[in-house]
Amino acid sequence: MVKSPITGGGVRLRINGSEHLLQIEPRVTLLDALREYVHLNGTKKGCDQGQCGACTVHVDGRRVLACLTLASQVEGLAITTIEGLAVNGSLHPVQEAFIRHDAFQCGYCTSGQIMSAVGCIDEGRTESDTTVREYMSGNLCRCGAYPHIVAAVRDAAQAMDSGEGRSR
Amino acid sequence: MNNFEYVRATAIPDALKAVARQTGSRFLAGGTTMVDLMKCGVELPSALIDITRLPGLDTIEAGPTSVRIGALSRMSDVADHPTIRKEFPVLSESLWRGASAQLRNMATIGGNLMQRTRCSYFREPGVYGACNKRDPGSGCAALEGINRGHAVLGTSPSCIATNPGDFAVALVAFDATVHVENGKAQRRIPIDDFFLLPGDTPDLEHPLSSDELIVAVEVPTSSALRRSHYLKVRDRESYEFAAASAAVGLELEADGRTIRDVRIALGGIATRPWRARTAEEALVGRTFDEPTVRGASRLAIEGAVDHGENRFKIDLAPRVVARALLTVGGIT
Numbered sequence: 178m179v180k181s182p183i184t185g186g187g188v189r190l191r192i193n194g195s196e197h198l199l200q201i202e203p204r205v206t207l208l209d210a211l212r213e214y215v216h217l218n219g220t221k222k223g224c225d226q227g228q229c230g231a232c233t234v235h236v237d238g239r240r241v242l243a244c245l246t247l248a249s250q251v252e253g254l255a256i257t258t259i260e261g262l263a264v265n266g267s268l269h270p271v272q273e274a275f276i277r278h279d280a281f282q283c284g285y286c287t288s289g290q291i292m293s294a295v296g297c298i299d300e301g302r303t304e305s306d307t308t309v310r311e312y313m314s315g316n317l318c319r320c321g322a323y324p325h326i327v328a329a330v331r332d333a334a335q336a337m338d339s340g341e342g343r344s345r
Numbered sequence: 346m347n348n349f350e351y352v353r354a355t356a357i358p359d360a361l362k363a364v365a366r367q368t369g370s371r372f373l374a375g376g377t378t379m380v381d382l383m384k385c386g387v388e389l390p391s392a393l394i395d396i397t398r399l400p401g402l403d404t405i406e407a408g409p410t411s412v413r414i415g416a417l418s419r420m421s422d423v424a425d426h427p428t429i430r431k432e433f434p435v436l437s438e439s440l441w442r443g444a445s446a447q448l449r450n451m452a453t454i455g456g457n458l459m460q461r462t463r464c465s466y467f468r469e470p471g472v473y474g475a476c477n478k479r480d481p482g483s484g485c486a487a488l489e490g491i492n493r494g495h496a497v498l499g500t501s502p503s504c505i506a507t508n509p510g511d512f513a514v515a516l517v518a519f520d521a522t523v524h525v526e527n528g529k530a531q532r533r534i535p536i537d538d539f540f541l542l543p544g545d546t547p548d549l550e551h552p553l554s555s556d557e558l559i560v561a562v563e564v565p566t567s568s569a570l571r572r573s574h575y576l577k578v579r580d581r582e583s584y585e586f587a588a589a590s591a592a593v594g595l596e597l598e599a600d601g602r603t604i605r606d607v608r609i610a611l612g613g614i615a616t617r618p619w620r621a622r623t624a625e626e627a628l629v630g631r632t633f634d635e636p637t638v639r640g641a642s643r644l645a646i647e648g649a650v651d652h653g654e655n656r657f658k659i660d661l662a663p664r665v666v667a668r669a670l671l672t673v674g675g676i677t
C-alpha cells in the first residue's frame with residue numbers, strides 16, 4: 178500500500194523514458210504535473226474536464242486523458258507525451274502526415290490529435306473514414322480541420338503499414 | 346479541487362480496510378467521474394483509495410451460461426473482447442458507443458455503474474444552489490430550468506435527472522447481477538435493485554454502503570443476448586450521451602416468426618436504466634412484424650411525463666425501441 182498525505186510527497190513519474198521525482202499534492206493531475214512541474218507544455222489544456230481530448234497522452238501504451246488522471250495514480254507507469262514521439266530528431270510518421278496534409282489551423286488541438294491518432298492506428302481502427310471519425314471522436318478541433326485530420330490518420334496508417342514509417 | 350489523502354491499495358482487504366477507516370473516503374478507479382466531479386466541487390472526498398492496481402479484478406470470462414466481467418475491466422477491453430463482440434453484441438455496442446476511445450481506456454466497469462447524472466445544475470454548485478441530489482432539501486433547479494436532457498420516466502417532484510449510462514441499460518435488459526463485498530461479507534445484487542428511483546431521496550442512487558466494493562458484474566447468457574443490439578440516438582454521431590437509447594434482444598420460435606423471448610430497456614430518458622416489461626409482455630407469443638413491434642414499442646414509455654423541453658423524448662423513445670427491434674429481427 179502506498180500512502181500520500183494531504184500535504185503531498187514525492188511522486189516518481191516516468192515520462193518519455195526519463196524519471197522525474199516531483200513534490201506534489203495528491204490533487205495534482207497528470208496534465209498539471211506535465212505542464213507546471215515538468216515544463217513539458219506540448220500537452221494542452223482545453224476543457225480540463227474530459228470533453229475535448231487536447232490533453233491526450235499515452236500511459237503504458239494506451240491513449241488516455243491527462244486532465245482526468247491524477248499524477249499519483251500513474252506513478253511508475255510509462256508515460257509518453259507529444260515530446261516523446263520523435264526519435265533522434267526524426268518525426269513520427271503521424272507527425273509527418275499531419276504536416277503533409279495540413280491537418281491543423283491554430284494547432285491547439287494538434288498534439289492531442291496526434292497522440293490519439295497514434296493510438297487509433299495502434300488499435301487498428303483505420304479501415305475507413307467512418308471508422309477513423311468514430312475512433313477519433315474524442316478529439317475536438319475548434320478550427321474544424323477534421324477532413325484533413327482524417328486524411329492524415331489514414332495516410333499515416335498506410336505509411337506505417339507499408340514499412341515506410343516506424344511503429345512507436 | 347479539494348485536497349485529500351491518496352492511498353494506493355495493492356490488495357482487496359487493504360482497500361476495504363482503508364475505505365472504512367475514515368468518513369469521506371472513496372474509491373478511485375478510472376477517475377473519469379470522480380476527478381471530473383471533484384473539479385466541479387460536487388465530490389469532496391477526504392481520502393481517495395486508488396483501486397486500479399488491485400490484482401485479479403480485470404478478468405473477463407465469457408462462459409457458456411454467463412459472462413463475468415471483473416469490476417476493474419476497462420470499457421475498451423470489454424467492448425473489444427472477441428467473444429463478447431461476436432456472441433453478445435449488446436454488451437460491446439453499449440460500451441463502444443459511450444464516451445471516447447481515451448475515456449474508455451480509463452473508465453472501469455465498476456465505475457461505469459456508479460457514474461452520476463450529467464444534469465448541469467447538479468454539476469455546478471458554485472452557480473446553482475438548488476439541487477436535491479447534491480444538497481437534500483435545497484430544491485430542484487431543473488424543474489423550471491433547461492431540461493431538454495432530463496428524464497420523462499421515473500421522475501419525482503424532487504429530481505428529474507437522467508441516468509446517463511449506456512452499458513447499464515444493456516445490463517438491465519439482460520438481468521445482470523452485481524457482485525459486491527466489504528471486509529465482512531459478499532453479496533449479489535440483482536441489477537433491478539441496483540439503481541434506485543429518486544423519490545424523496547435523490548441523493549441515494551444505489552443500495553451500496555460506502556465500504557462496499559463492486560468486484561464484478563455477471564450477465565446470464567441467453568438466445569436473446571446472442572441476438573441483441575444497442576441503438577443510441579444523440580445530438581451528434583459520437584462522443585455524446587444518449588437523447589434516447591434502447592438495448593434489445595430477441596428469440597423466435599422454431600417457426601422463425603413467433604416471439605419466444607424479447608428484452609427491452611431504455612436509456613437517456615429515465616432516472617434509472619429503464620426496463621420496459623409491459624412492452625416485452627405484449628410481444629411474447631405474437632408474430633414478429635412491423636405493426637406489432639411499433640404498437641408494443643409505444644408501451645415502453647407508459648406513464649412518461651415531460652417537463653417542457655424534454656417532450657421530444659416521449660416521441661423519440663418508442664421509435665428508437667422499434668428500430669432496434671426491427672434491426673435484430675432483420676426488418677430494416
Ligand SMILES: Cc1cc2nc3c(=O)[nH]c(=O)nc-3n(C[C@H](O)[C@H](O)[C@H](O)COP(=O)(O)OP(=O)(O)OC[C@H]3O[C@@H](n4cnc5c(N)ncnc54)[C@H](O)[C@@H]3O)c2cc1C
Pocket residue numbers: 226227228371372373374375376377378379380381416417442443444445448451452453454455456457458459460509510511512557558559560584585586587
Ligand atoms: C466527457 C465524458 C463523456 C462520457 N460519455 C459517456 C457515454 O456516452 N456513455 C456512458 O455510459 N458514460 C459516459 N461517460 C461516463 C463514463 O463512462 C464514466 O465516467 C466511467 O465509466 C466511470 O468509471 P471510472 O472507472 O472512471 O470511475 P471513477 O470515476 O473512478 O469512479 C466513479 C464512482 O464509482 C465509485 N467506484 C468506482 N469503482 C468502484 C467499485 N469497484 N466499487 C465501488 N465503487 C466504485 C467511485 O468511488 C466513484 O464514486 C462519459 C464521461 C465523460 C467524462
Ligand code: SF4
Pocket residue numbers: 462464465466467475476477478479484485486487488503504505506547
Ligand atoms: S434534476 Fe436532480 S440533479 Fe438536476 S437539479 Fe434537480 S435535483 Fe439536482
Ligand code: FES
Pocket residue numbers: 221222223224225226227228229230231232233242243244245
Ligand atoms: S483538457 Fe483533457 S479532455 Fe479537454
Ligand code: FES
Pocket residue numbers: 280281282283284285286287317318319320321322
Ligand atoms: S487546429 Fe485549431 S483547434 Fe484544431
